[in-house]
Amino acid sequence: MSHLLSIENLGTCFDTDDGVVQSVRQVSLTLDAGETLALVGESGCGKSVTALSVMRLIPMPPGRFTSGRILFSGRNLLELTEAEMQRVRGNQIGMIFQEPMTSLNPIFTVGDQIMEVVLRHENISQQQARARALEMLKRVAIPSPEARLDQYPHELSGGMKQRVMTAMAIACQPQLLIADEPTTALDVTVQAQILDLLDKLRQDTRMSILLITHNLGIVAQYADRVAVMYSGKIVEEGPVTSIFESPQHPYTQGLLNSLPKEDPRAKLETIPGMVPHPARLPRGCAFHPRCPEAHPPCRETVPGWFTPSPEDPEHRVACWLYDPSRTQPVSS
Amino acid sequence: MTALLEIQSLKKYFPVHSGVFQKVVAQVRAVDDVSFSIKKGEILGLVGESGCGKTTLGRMTLRLIEPTGGKVLFEGQDILQFDKKAMNLIRPRMQIIFQDPYSSLNPRFTVKQILGESMLVHGQATRQDLTEKVEALMTRVGLSPEYQNRYPHEFSGGQRQRVGIARALALNPHYIVCDEPVSALDVSIQAQIINLLMELQADLNLTLLFISHDLNVVKHLSNRTAVMYLGRVVELAPTLKLNEHAAHPYTRALLAARPNLDPRQRKRNAPLPGEVPSPMNPPSGCHFHPRCPEAMGHCRTETPKMVALDEDHFVHCHLYT
Numbered sequence: 087m088s089h090l091l092s093i094e095n096l097g098t099c100f101d102t103d104d105g106v107v108q109s110v111r112q113v114s115l116t117l118d119a120g121e122t123l124a125l126v127g128e129s130g131c132g133k134s135v136t137a138l139s140v141m142r143l144i145p146m147p148p149g150r151f152t153s154g155r156i157l158f159s160g161r162n163l164l165e166l167t168e169a170e171m172q173r174v175r176g177n178q179i180g181m182i183f184q185e186p187m188t189s190l191n192p193i194f195t196v197g198d199q200i201m202e203v204v205l206r207h208e209n210i211s212q213q214q215a216r217a218r219a220l221e222m223l224k225r226v227a228i229p230s231p232e233a234r235l236d237q238y239p240h241e242l243s244g245g246m247k248q249r250v251m252t253a254m255a256i257a258c259q260p261q262l263l264i265a266d267e268p269t270t271a272l273d274v275t276v277q278a279q280i281l282d283l284l285d286k287l288r289q290d291t292r293m294s295i296l297l298i299t300h301n302l303g304i305v306a307q308y309a310d311r312v313a314v315m316y317s318g319k320i321v322e323e324g325p326v327t328s329i330f331e332s333p334q335h336p337y338t339q340g341l342l343n344s345l346p347k348e349d350p351r352a353k354l355e356t357i358p359g360m361v362p363h364p365a366r367l368p369r370g371c372a373f374h375p376r377c378p379e380a381h382p383p384c385r386e387t388v389p390g391w392f393t394p395s396p397e398d399p400e401h402r403v404a405c406w407l408y409d410p411s412r413t414q415p416v417s418s
Numbered sequence: 419m420t421a422l423l424e425i426q427s428l429k430k431y432f433p434v435h436s437g438v439f440q441k442v443v444a445q446v447r448a449v450d451d452v453s454f455s456i457k458k459g460e461i462l463g464l465v466g467e468s469g470c471g472k473t474t475l476g477r478m479t480l481r482l483i484e485p486t487g488g489k490v491l492f493e494g495q496d497i498l499q500f501d502k503k504a505m506n507l508i509r510p511r512m513q514i515i516f517q518d519p520y521s522s523l524n525p526r527f528t529v530k531q532i533l534g535e536s537m538l539v540h541g542q543a544t545r546q547d548l549t550e551k552v553e554a555l556m557t558r559v560g561l562s563p564e565y566q567n568r569y570p571h572e573f574s575g576g577q578r579q580r581v582g583i584a585r586a587l588a589l590n591p592h593y594i595v596c597d598e599p600v601s602a603l604d605v606s607i608q609a610q611i612i613n614l615l616m617e618l619q620a621d622l623n624l625t626l627l628f629i630s631h632d633l634n635v636v637k638h639l640s641n642r643t644a645v646m647y648l649g650r651v652v653e654l655a656p657t658l659k660l661n662e663h664a665a666h667p668y669t670r671a672l673l674a675a676r677p678n679l680d681p682r683q684r685k686r687n688a689p690l691p692g693e694v695p696s697p698m699n700p701p702s703g704c705h706f707h708p709r710c711p712e713a714m715g716h717c718r719t720e721t722p723k724m725v726a727l728d729e730d731h732f733v734h735c736h737l738y739t
Binding site: 129245246273274276277279282285302304307326327344345353355361 | 609613631
């Protein structure tokens, strides 16, 4: 079966005054129809750049693709012209951003903004577009949707703005929805509402979701599969239960262990040190200076992929600890 | 143990101006009649969603925001009666750590200047022993003293928060308001800062008001927890009791809304409908009634009084009257 989205060996870098920042390094991911893949990692790890690369929304220059392909329904998005890409964006791939406050246009009504998406991609009349906008507002469960059509973003609460963004993103029934930290700016009680809504839309329409978040609780609750990123690379990937029940990469283990546990007031486990500067990555595995298990090959060579458990072939980890020939140093 | 800080019926109403003459057309009751006390050496967690008044409340306890009414008793004295001079004398004993280590440090000052300024102003260091004191302080919060001549932008978020903590500790305070000190930090760094705060609190017997929207963090480090909703404290109890026997429907909803880390136990159906209403026009009676799954007739009309469920568990809810 071919995947809806298949990112192969993607590299995205930025030319900065500090030198070349390789934000995304050899990232490969797949996403099937109706599936939710969570991309997790801390700020600056490259998860948003990966998403923006799929949308081809990386400013160029200073950004550039250095390698790889992004196959969406079999077409390589990196080879499309801008005009072709515009027919994909908002139509086949929708995107929700972190800040609904800044992602909506303050001088147009909510109805106009949703209608614009539909009119851009479909050959329908103003009336039909307005009807569609209303239908979308109903689908995202906004209270009194008719009245909202003619309201401006500043008249809406944060949660409602995020619902409007979602309505815009799904107005053309995209096959893929990229949600970049969709609830980070929202309160916890509203966060649960929005995530439940996205999950319901996925089930109803078999839309796929690429969910980008740093919140591991959200990942556990909503993802089918998880990819963990560190310093531009995916370090571990697998089904959500495998990642939470038997994390293999020392970084994934560190992240899960550093969360507050049942035992209050105990000292939390930490990952020593901090994320390296993206323009000055260490040799070998980028995590090795912070890794409690680092050994000589980690300092020299970037690890390839290993499958720690034969019973769980989809769970893979980029770490020398799982190299079957670990007794001898491996060279690339 | 005696109360280090006690607030009584504390209120802050912000006027809302409108029209050509900037007439006051309404009041935002950011904090509406809140009372509690914090014992010496205690960590009191204050949780609530954005706009509930927790930051305003925290700042009023330091008199960084002037209350509209009520009392703030710090070590037994009502600091709202203090004049400027008396206030300046007491300020070294009360400090604050801010959420955003990016905007709360002066970008033109080196770490040494940031940490040294208040010590010089309050006479707790001299030009001669300043370097020594700054170095001791930096070591205390886990920063290498050789970074003392660096500027805030040269540090990572976690290190900057350490500078913010060192700044708060510089004058040997008794009481520190921690206003979302780890919310802007990544998970792995958050754990480092939480450990540091707990260690300092224990070593220096500090009293902390720990403001956060993250119930897991508050549960981890606070002795007691107060929950705020639209300017009012709705429940206050020892942290474990609050987590295990939450009485107020809002507290229960907040606890239920935390995403569970076990992927095999999935919950759908968000615990609460709707959103927090505007504090400019809060609902009548109990502010929570429009979202409350257990609202009764008189919840719409009467503000619930405080009910003591037992000696240390207080709730404002008609279910218990």
